[in-house]
Amino acid sequence: xxxxxxxxxxxxxxxxxxxxxxxxxKKIDNPTHFAEGYNPLCGDHLMVYLSVDDxxxxxxxxxxxxxxxxxxxxxxxxxxxxxxxxxxxxxxLFEQFHKLVIGKLHPEKxxxxxxxxxxxSGIWQYPARVKCAILSWHAMNGAINKVxxxxxxx
Amino acid sequence: MQNMKTRxxxxxxxxxxxxxxxxxxxxxxxxxxxxxxxxxKPKSVIRALNRYYKDECSNVHRGVHYLSEKATAEYERARExxxxxxxARLSSEIIFTRGTTDAINIVAQSYGRTFLKAGDEILIxxxxxxxxxxxxxxxxxxKGCVLKVAPVNDAGELILDEFKxxxxxxxxxxxxVYVSNSLGTINPIKEIIDFAHAHxxxxxxxxxxxxxHRAIDVRGLDCDFLAxxxxxxxxxxGVGVLxxxxxxxxxxxxxxxxxDMIATVTFEKTTYNVxxxxxxxxxxxxAGVIGLGAAVDYVRSIGFENIGTHEKELLEYxxxxxxxxxxxxxxxxxxxxxxxLSFVLDKIHPHDLGTLxxxxxVAIRTGHHCTMPxxxxxxxxxxxxxxLAFYNTKKEIDSLVAAIYKAKKVFT
Ligand SMILES: Cc1ncc(COP(=O)(O)O)c(C=O)c1O
Numbered sequence: 001x002x003x004x005x006x007x008x009x010x011x012x013x014x015x016x017x018x019x020x021x022x023x024x025x026k027k028i029d030n031p032t033h034f035a036e037g038y039n040p041l042c043g044d045h046l047m048v049y050l051s052v053d054d055x056x057x058x059x060x061x062x063x064x065x066x067x068x069x070x071x072x073x074x075x076x077x078x079x080x081x082x083x084x085x086x087x088x089x090x091x092x093l094f095e096q097f098h099k100l101v102i103g104k105l106h107p108e109k110x111x112x113x114x115x116x117x118x119x120x121s122g123i124w125q126y127p128a129r130v131k132c133a134i135l136s137w138h139a140m141n142g143a144i145n146k147v148x149x150x151x152x153x154x
Numbered sequence: 155m156q157n158m159k160t161r162x163x164x165x166x167x168x169x170x171x172x173x174x175x176x177x178x179x180x181x182x183x184x185x186x187x188x189x190x191x192x193x194x195k196p197k198s199v200i201r202a203l204n205r206y207y208k209d210e211c212s213n214v215h216r217g218v219h220y221l222s223e224k225a226t227a228e229y230e231r232a233r234e235x236x237x238x239x240x241x242a243r244l245s246s247e248i249i250f251t252r253g254t255t256d257a258i259n260i261v262a263q264s265y266g267r268t269f270l271k272a273g274d275e276i277l278i279x280x281x282x283x284x285x286x287x288x289x290x291x292x293x294x295x296x297k298g299c300v301l302k303v304a305p306v307n308d309a310g311e312l313i314l315d316e317f318k319x320x321x322x323x324x325x326x327x328x329x330x331v332y333v334s335n336s337l338g339t340i341n342p343i344k345e346i347i348d349f350a351h352a353h354x355x356x357x358x359x360x361x362x363x364x365x366x367h368r369a370i371d372v373r374g375l376d377c378d379f380l381a382x383x384x385x386x387x388x389x390x391x392g393v394g395v396l397x398x399x400x401x402x403x404x405x406x407x408x409x410x411x412x413x414d415m416i417a418t419v420t421f422e423k424t425t426y427n428v429x430x431x432x433x434x435x436x437x438x439x440x441a442g443v444i445g446l447g448a449a450v451d452y453v454r455s456i457g458f459e460n461i462g463t464h465e466k467e468l469l470e471y472x473x474x475x476x477x478x479x480x481x482x483x484x485x486x487x488x489x490x491x492x493x494x495l496s497f498v499l500d501k502i503h504p505h506d507l508g509t510l511x512x513x514x515x516v517a518i519r520t521g522h523h524c525t526m527p528x529x530x531x532x533x534x535x536x537x538x539x540x541x542l543a544f545y546n547t548k549k550e551i552d553s554l555v556a557a558i559y560k561a562k563k564v565f566t
Contacts (some may be wrong), residue, residue, distance in 0.1 A: 043535035
């Protein structure tokens with residue numbers, strides 16, 4: 001494999017593009033759920049906001065904050081894939097995504113509903129960066145479980 | 155300081171002394187520019203560790219048997235070496251610790267709890283490593299002392315006038331970094347100590363980043379305490395040094411209780427051992443200490459004059475090379491600076507840069523470098539940092555620059 005192939009396992013166009021133009025990068029007024037995610041090891045810091053209706057469907061989801069390309073792209077892609085999903089589906093996706101980034105779910109072999117999110121499948125090879133990818137998901141999961149401060153370190 | 159023959163500065167020969175320098179990373183030769191995190195170890199250190207574990211393995215200060223006596227002699231010889239290395243008056247002023255962090259905590263807990271009281275002020279600077287902030291905060295919580303912080307300017311230099319203004323009759327302790335690990339700033343430590351002493355305030359110097367790069371003379375500086383880690387001095391991890399003036403150490407209670415630090419123990423009353431053992435409870439990192447002795451021998455064989463000259467050259471070369479990269483901003487541009495280059499790039503987060511240059515075999519550090527207040531001062535969440543040692547080359551700096559350009563391409 002050429003060097004560029006291995007590098008772009010992580011920095012693929014989709015990721016770079018979401019980093020450049022993050023989707024749903026804003027604050028929601030009057031969110032039903034929100035949480036702050038913080039990675040003290042690298043200073044990545046973001047807020048995730050959700051607006052969930054009576055039926056438990058995510059009507060709106062957004063994020064803001066600062067972080068590396070991986071954390072920003074991951075947050076952006078998360079908001080895209082969770083919009084319109086139920087809270088149960090969001091929890092399920094969180095679990096799958098978590099397994100994916102630690103190398104415990106193989107998108108070609110294992111059943112999953114990750115869709116485009118499976119682009120992060122190579123990240124387990126970069127242990128220091130796994131936390132960047134999972135940060136927004138932890139914040140989202142915290143928000144829907146009413147935990148408002150989420151750190152990657154506990 | 156004891157004289158010792160230094161050998162001519164032969165970079166190729168020196169590089170051969172460090173086995174890790176010939177490791178390849180992701181198919182590329184390693185370019186190790188993370189010396190402020192930890193330095194690589196020369197063969198002589200690795201041999202010393204190996205020899206202890208293979209041929210001399212036993213506990214110290216306990217047995218009458220041959221190996222124990224041999225290990226004890228080696229352990230104490232290392233103390234002598236370090237005592238000479240930093241020009242201490244007595245080798246009993248050298249306390250072996252787990253590292254810089256441990257050494258500072260010992261002073262905060264033992265000296266601080268005994269001699270500081272509610273309302274007393276402890277003065278540090280804005281560029282301290284967390285290990286020279288948090289132990290004092292813990293003490294302040296417990297005793298009601300107040301932590302004061304001297305500011306730094308935009309170049310990352312301590313504002314000495316402000317520092318002096320913060321000193322007042324309530325100031326009872328000063329703890330300050332010699333060389334900043336995030337910025338490379340070299341503080342005017344002698345001037346600070348003289349000023350403090352004129353006000354009868356003891357000073358602890360965090361020499362973690364100074365020790366492998368410049369000669370340290372504790373008597374010349376007249377510091378009251380000085381802390382450093384073996385692993386940043388080309389020695390093993392898990393071992394470090396607390397230097398303290400004899401009278402201060404004698405007046406301080408032990409920081410930990412256990413074996414070795416006692417003279418006699420009964421259930422009614424225990425009496426403590428003399429210096430330095432009073433502060434070395436339990437089995438120490440014996441191999442680490444012996445390895446640290448070997449590291450000191452090695453560094454002295456290179457000589458600080460040679461080290462200083464080469465690192466200065468690297469710093470100038472590296473500064474010029476990095477400044478020429480469009481969109482790159484150096485964080486830390488002090489007049490008086492060690493060979494540490496911290497920087498941020500437009501449009502590339504330090505972590506992404508770290509991962510991308512790693513793909514080229516270049517090891518740098520990215521993050522807040524355990525100096526979060528300093529990052530906040532410069533309004534950056536993190537920086538990328540290349541930190542150089544005497545075995546680094548200009549060619550390696552070229553590799554870093556090339557890797558940065560490659561990363562920029564990915565992000566355009
Ligand atoms: C300036 C400074 N102080 C203290 C420390 C802490 O040293 P250690 O982690 O070896 O205890 C470091 C290490 O990064 C440092 O750079």
